[in-house]
Amino acid sequence: METHVGSPGVNITIFALFVAVTLVIVLRASKNNRTAADFYAGGRAFTGQQNGIAIAGDYLSAASFLGIAGAIAIYGYDGFLYSIGFLVAWLVALLLVAELLRNTGRFTMADVLSFRMRQRPVRTAAATSTLAVSFFYLLAQMAGAGGLVALLLGVTDRGGQGVVIAVVGALMVFYVLVGGMKGTTWVQIVKAVLLITGAFVMTIWVLAQHDFNLSQLLGAAVDSAGGAAGLLDPMNQYGASDTSKLDFISLALALVLGTAGLPHVLMRFYTVPTSRDARHSVTWAIALIGLFYLLTLVLGYGAGALVGPEEILGAPGGVNSAAPLLAYELGGTILLGVIAAVAFATILAVVAGLTITASASFAHDVYANVIKKGEVEPNDEVRVARITAVVIGAVAIVGGIFANGQNIAFLVALAFAVAASANLPVILYSLFWRRFNTQGAVWSIYGGLLTAVTLIVFSPVVSGKPVNPATGRSPSMLQDVDFHWFPLDNPGIISIPAGFLFGFVGARLSKEYNKAKYAEMEVRSLTGAGAEKATSAH
Numbered sequence: 348m349e350t351h352v353g354s355p356g357v358n359i360t361i362f363a364l365f366v367a368v369t370l371v372i373v374l375r376a377s378k379n380n381r382t383a384a385d386f387y388a389g390g391r392a393f394t395g396q397q398n399g400i401a402i403a404g405d406y407l408s409a410a411s412f413l414g415i416a417g418a419i420a421i422y423g424y425d426g427f428l429y430s431i432g433f434l435v436a437w438l439v440a441l442l443l444v445a446e447l448l449r450n451t452g453r454f455t456m457a458d459v460l461s462f463r464m465r466q467r468p469v470r471t472a473a474a475t476s477t478l479a480v481s482f483f484y485l486l487a488q489m490a491g492a493g494g495l496v497a498l499l500l501g502v503t504d505r506g507g508q509g510v511v512i513a514v515v516g517a518l519m520v521f522y523v524l525v526g527g528m529k530g531t532t533w534v535q536i537v538k539a540v541l542l543i544t545g546a547f548v549m550t551i552w553v554l555a556q557h558d559f560n561l562s563q564l565l566g567a568a569v570d571s572a573g574g575a576a577g578l579l580d581p582m583n584q585y586g587a588s589d590t591s592k593l594d595f596i597s598l599a600l601a602l603v604l605g606t607a608g609l610p611h612v613l614m615r616f617y618t619v620p621t622s623r624d625a626r627h628s629v630t631w632a633i634a635l636i637g638l639f640y641l642l643t644l645v646l647g648y649g650a651g652a653l654v655g656p657e658e659i660l661g662a663p664g665g666v667n668s669a670a671p672l673l674a675y676e677l678g679g680t681i682l683l684g685v686i687a688a689v690a691f692a693t694i695l696a697v698v699a700g701l702t703i704t705a706s707a708s709f710a711h712d713v714y715a716n717v718i719k720k721g722e723v724e725p726n727d728e729v730r731v732a733r734i735t736a737v738v739i740g741a742v743a744i745v746g747g748i749f750a751n752g753q754n755i756a757f758l759v760a761l762a763f764a765v766a767a768s769a770n771l772p773v774i775l776y777s778l779f780w781r782r783f784n785t786q787g788a789v790w791s792i793y794g795g796l797l798t799a800v801t802l803i804v805f806s807p808v809v810s811g812k813p814v815n816p817a818t819g820r821s822p823s824m825l826q827d828v829d830f831h832w833f834p835l836d837n838p839g840i841i842s843i844p845a846g847f848l849f850g851f852v853g854a855r856l857s858k859e860y861n862k863a864k865y866a867e868m869e870v871r872s873l874t875g876a877g878a879e880k881a882t883s884a885h
Contacts, residue, residue, distance in 0.1 A: 512748055
């Protein structure tokens with residue numbers, strides 16, 4: 348197969364056009380960034396509907412578009428399980444987290460956790476966890492950028508792809524430095540509309556080529572895969588052994604429980620004026636995300652039928668190239684350029700959202716409340732957030748170069764596992780358990796985080812997978828080494844219960860807890876009384 352598809356010149360032109368439009372949006376939004384609330388929460392000026400579209404834009408990352416479409420094209424039924432897990436997870440966020448968090452906090456997850464506990468240890472732990480989850484999520488987006496641009500421009504050597512990843516990192520840092528949350532939110536709204544529209548057009552096009560008959564499409568995908576009926580059977584990817592079945596359960600737990608602990612999703616609840624708007628925005632997000640994941644089913648099987656597994660796996664970017672190759676097959680160079688530019692805008696918007704979350708967490712929680720003990724000028728806090736964004740960008744670029752070539756839906760699942768292990772237990776305990784205390788919160792965050800990260804480092808994801816004869820490379824991040832001892836790719840089945848257990852034991856071993864503060868928090872989280880006063884203070 349040729350090393351690129353379409354015309355690199357046309358692809359670069361459409362890319363540049365999309366980047367120029369998003370930069371104009373960011374620059375226009377930046378004129379209103381005067382306070383910390385403007386920079387972190389967009390001045391709380393977005394409606395529930397706008398925020399819902401932005402949440403969909405934040406959540407429908409490169410993993411949703413490129414990774415899931417590729418996974419369905421290659422693995423069929425098992426690939427669609429990512430879509431189901433990512434969607435069902437929103438019910439946890441809607442029922443247990445969204446409204447209560449909006450009522451209790453101001454800018455970050457740590458505002459909620461530290462409400463009735465000692466500020467410094469809890470904020471430090473929460474910021475550490477936020478940075479870790481953001482790093483794993485950033486890995487996936489950067490890897491997606493490398494694979495996508497490699498496919499479009501014919502950049503096959505890993506050094507060239509590394510340069511591409513560095514350019515994406517530099518653009519993302521610029522978005523955050525200039526636009527803050529307001530600019531990032533508008534980019535996400537525009538991107539969500541473009542992504543869902545593009546996926547819808549491609550879905551109709553694929554169905555039209557198969558007489559709008561889904562059975563005919565599935566049959567064509569099976570024929571293209573050499574008659575492998577396993578494309579339609581469950582456990583095609585995860586049923587080969589007991590270990591892979593356990594891996595599937597671990598992955599499912601991470602996907603379903605991870606969303607409610609993702610810092611960049613939680614932070615979006617603070618960009619609306621009321622808790623009712625927060626709930627309304629999640630309802631909008633669920634509708635849009637659900638629609639999009641139905642479209643990925645057709646796109647994935649369409650890529651399997653019209654492009655074929657061999658061509659997808661042989662392309663630069665591997666599994667992640669299924670959707671762009673399908674666009675090329677359907678509409679040639681122009682549709683490929685448009686769809687790829689939308690995917691690129693997707694990566695930029697999500698990466699900017701992650702970066703602003705991580706930098707806000709460090710500046711607001713660690714710098715303002717731990718180092719300066721709350722005695723800080725808002726402008727100083729925003730300045731530190733901007734410096735942190737530059738550092739995070741540099742770290743993400745280096746990590747993305749190492750993760751290049753991995754399936755990005757799978758990499759995002761690792762971020763979900765870390766979020767579900769470190770953040771979800773402490774959020775639920777803080778909101779619903781009267782006896783929960785500072786020691787429990789710190790044990791829960793660090794216990795879940797260290798368990799998840801340790802198991803990932805010593806898993807086959809990082810080292811030890813056999814070399815793939817088709818590519819001549821191991822699917823693991825590090826080549827030619829093997830120090831793995833944990834057999835599963837995803838640590839969720841161990842690390843999520845560990846996070847809950849550490850929190851329970853830590854809280855029980857300490858007698859300290861603030862009964863009056865819990866009562867105040869309970870009233871505020873359920874009714875919103877006092878929330879507006881807290882959010883306008885500073």
